[in-house]
Amino acid sequence: MLDDAMAPPPAPLLSVRGLKVHFPIRQGVFQRQVGAVRAVDGVSFDIGRAETLGLVGESGCGKSTTGLALTGLVPLTDGEVTFDGARVGSETGRDLARFRQRMQIVFQDPFSSLNPRQRVRDILRAPLEIHRIGTTAERREAVFAMMNRVGLRPDQAENYPHQFSGGQRQRIGIARALMLNPDVIICDEPVSALDVSVQAQILNLLEDLQDELGVAFLFISHDLGVVEHISNRVAVMYLGKIVEMARREALFAAPAHPYSELLLGSTPSLDPRRRHRFSAGFEDVPSATAKPSGCAFRTRCPLADERCRAEEPALSPRADGRLLACHHR
Amino acid sequence: MKKSLARRIGLPPVLRNASLLIGAALTLTIVGLAVFAPLVATHDLTQMDMTNRFSGPSAAHLLGTDNFGRDLWSRLVYGARISLSISLIAVTASALIGTVVGLVAGYFGGWVDMVLMRITDIFLGFPPLVLVLAIVAVMGPGLFNVALSLVVVSWTEYARVVRSTTLSLRERNYVQAAQALGASSPRILFREILPNSLGPITVLASLGLGTAIIWESALSFLGFGLPPPAPTWGWSLSYGTRFIRDEPWMSIISGAAIMVTVLGFNLLGDGLRDVLDPRRLTRGKG
Numbered sequence: 257m258l259d260d261a262m263a264p265p266p267a268p269l270l271s272v273r274g275l276k277v278h279f280p281i282r283q284g285v286f287q288r289q290v291g292a293v294r295a296v297d298g299v300s301f302d303i304g305r306a307e308t309l310g311l312v313g314e315s316g317c318g319k320s321t322t323g324l325a326l327t328g329l330v331p332l333t334d335g336e337v338t339f340d341g342a343r344v345g346s347e348t349g350r351d352l353a354r355f356r357q358r359m360q361i362v363f364q365d366p367f368s369s370l371n372p373r374q375r376v377r378d379i380l381r382a383p384l385e386i387h388r389i390g391t392t393a394e395r396r397e398a399v400f401a402m403m404n405r406v407g408l409r410p411d412q413a414e415n416y417p418h419q420f421s422g423g424q425r426q427r428i429g430i431a432r433a434l435m436l437n438p439d440v441i442i443c444d445e446p447v448s449a450l451d452v453s454v455q456a457q458i459l460n461l462l463e464d465l466q467d468e469l470g471v472a473f474l475f476i477s478h479d480l481g482v483v484e485h486i487s488n489r490v491a492v493m494y495l496g497k498i499v500e501m502a503r504r505e506a507l508f509a510a511p512a513h514p515y516s517e518l519l520l521g522s523t524p525s526l527d528p529r530r531r532h533r534f535s536a537g538f539e540d541v542p543s544a545t546a547k548p549s550g551c552a553f554r555t556r557c558p559l560a561d562e563r564c565r566a567e568e569p570a571l572s573p574r575a576d577g578r579l580l581a582c583h584h585r
Numbered sequence: 586m587k588k589s590l591a592r593r594i595g596l597p598p599v600l601r602n603a604s605l606l607i608g609a610a611l612t613l614t615i616v617g618l619a620v621f622a623p624l625v626a627t628h629d630l631t632q633m634d635m636t637n638r639f640s641g642p643s644a645a646h647l648l649g650t651d652n653f654g655r656d657l658w659s660r661l662v663y664g665a666r667i668s669l670s671i672s673l674i675a676v677t678a679s680a681l682i683g684t685v686v687g688l689v690a691g692y693f694g695g696w697v698d699m700v701l702m703r704i705t706d707i708f709l710g711f712p713p714l715v716l717v718l719a720i721v722a723v724m725g726p727g728l729f730n731v732a733l734s735l736v737v738v739s740w741t742e743y744a745r746v747v748r749s750t751t752l753s754l755r756e757r758n759y760v761q762a763a764q765a766l767g768a769s770s771p772r773i774l775f776r777e778i779l780p781n782s783l784g785p786i787t788v789l790a791s792l793g794l795g796t797a798i799i800w801e802s803a804l805s806f807l808g809f810g811l812p813p814p815a816p817t818w819g820w821s822l823s824y825g826t827r828f829i830r831d832e833p834w835m836s837i838i839s840g841a842a843i844m845v846t847v848l849g850f851n852l853l854g855d856g857l858r859d860v861l862d863p864r865r866l867t868r869g870k871g
């Protein structure tokens with residue numbers, strides 16, 4: 257039942273179940289574990305081919321950690337990741353190498369994401385070298401072709417990253433992620449560091465690439481406008497958990513979870529009649545080390561009552577097809 | 586803004602760096618003298634002339650003679666060979682060992698880091714002079730033994746510096762991107778992290794060349810260097826002090842040779858640090 261609502265037909269390309277990433281807090285001479293930051297605390301979702309799933313939430317909700325865990329950059333504490341029907345966690349050696357080819361990541365910071373001592377051609381050739389794809393001449397051709405595709409001139413191949421603007425650098429980052437022809441790209445706030453006009457260019461580039469190559473995106477962002485623009489479906493994360501997941505139109509037209517409502521309400525609007533429905537501040541965000549009992553959002557929720565304190569709401573499908581974790585909606 | 590002369594006549598940026606130019610000139614001169622010592626030396630190193638001691642510069646003896654009437658200029662250029670070989674061997678070996686230890690400790694962290702850094706601490710724990718003297722005393726004086734003793738006291742510096750730069754570099758997104766691409770650890774260490782640590786390593790190494798020369802001289806000064814009649818700068822400096830009240834020339838010449846060489850290496854290191862940064866090589870937008 258849960259799968260019906262979450263899985264876009266046909267079978268999902270990437271399927272995540274109960275993903276948990278906990279960071280131990282150690283103290284004292286003997287480095288005893290005194291607690292854990294539960295950055296990601298049981299997240300499940302599917303992504304279909306050529307689909308874009310937006311992942312939104314405020315700083316520290318675990319959305320970036322989710323992306324890092326999927327690409328293997330932080331170890332999973334628990335959970336199951338299935339990629340094209342194969343379990344990822346159990347893979348080793350060559351299988352893992354093949355899997356790595358198929359899932360790549362684009363980072364937020366266009367300045368630290370490129371090695372300042374490598375020319376663009378070296379940066380883009382590295383993925384092919386690592387996976388021993390093609391001859392020297394073929395790699396050269398592939399680099400030029402990819403530069404064209406992402407809107408860079410081939411004569412810029414000899415340049416170093418510092419000779420490019422932020423938007424161009426982000427194009428290089430995207431090109432690097434695409435070199436292995438992956439099926440999924442984790443976009444970790446790929447436009448948050450860019451000017452608004454450049455943001456639009458990069459978003460359009462991502463959409464064009466999706467149309468051309470059929471690549472799926474997990475689009476992580478705190479910028480709701482950007483997410484609304486690019487996503488097919490959107491998942492809202494709060495303190496390590498998904499609290500609502502719905503089709504883009506449904507979520508933005510009528511957010512159901514009180515937290516989604518708060519997030520959407522906090523976007524500045526040019527329409528003075530569109531008032532914030534409630535102003536529960538962004539001040540008192542509970543920490544991921546000591547989460548409230550029951551519903552994690554209850555400390556900031558206007559609807560909270562005894563039941564929310566005692567019982568954690570499960571993420572369950574609703575009549576209109578959305579998934580929601582709330583006792584009251 | 587007023588353009589500098591170098592910029593107006595269109596020198597490439599590398600050649601506009603004064604430290605680099607002066608440092609390279611000094612270093613090349615001294616290396617050249619050392620390499621071509623048999624050609625530039627005017628006298629036999631051991632040829633004594635007791636009637637012509639402490640002669641002072643003259644046409645026959647460019648820099649004068651020492652307490653045995655030996656030609657100081659000839660001893661100086663041959664002495665450069667000793668000083669330079671010892672410092673080159675010592676610095677190359679220290680930099681290699683220290684860099685590898687630092688990269689591995691910083692990148693892998695955890696118990697690997699713990700073990701490697703505690704070993705480093707043990708080496709750091711000994712007073713360096715005592716350690717060097719002990720090693721030379723046990724192994725006997727000689728070019729390689731002196732160099733080896735310097736490696737033992739100086740590799741730790743490279744290890745600690747490289748470890749700390751590695752610690753910060755491994756968190757960069759481009760390292761994570763390489764990990765996500767499935768790059769092997771050696772590839773990440775040598776392609777992504779090492780090139781970005783070269784700045785500090787180069788500076789340390791060039792300063793280290795100077796320090797090694799001072800160490801070698803100090804050992805000779807204390808009588809633990811190469812035994813006479815080897816024309817070491819430290820021995821001349823040390824022996825010259827016996828006559829320094831009446832005939833300071835011998836010590837001044839050897840001391841000046843040490844100073845100029847160390848200065849040359851230090852300027853070269855400063856210049857290299859600036860030039861090795863690719864942001865300085867090409868003028869870009871960013």
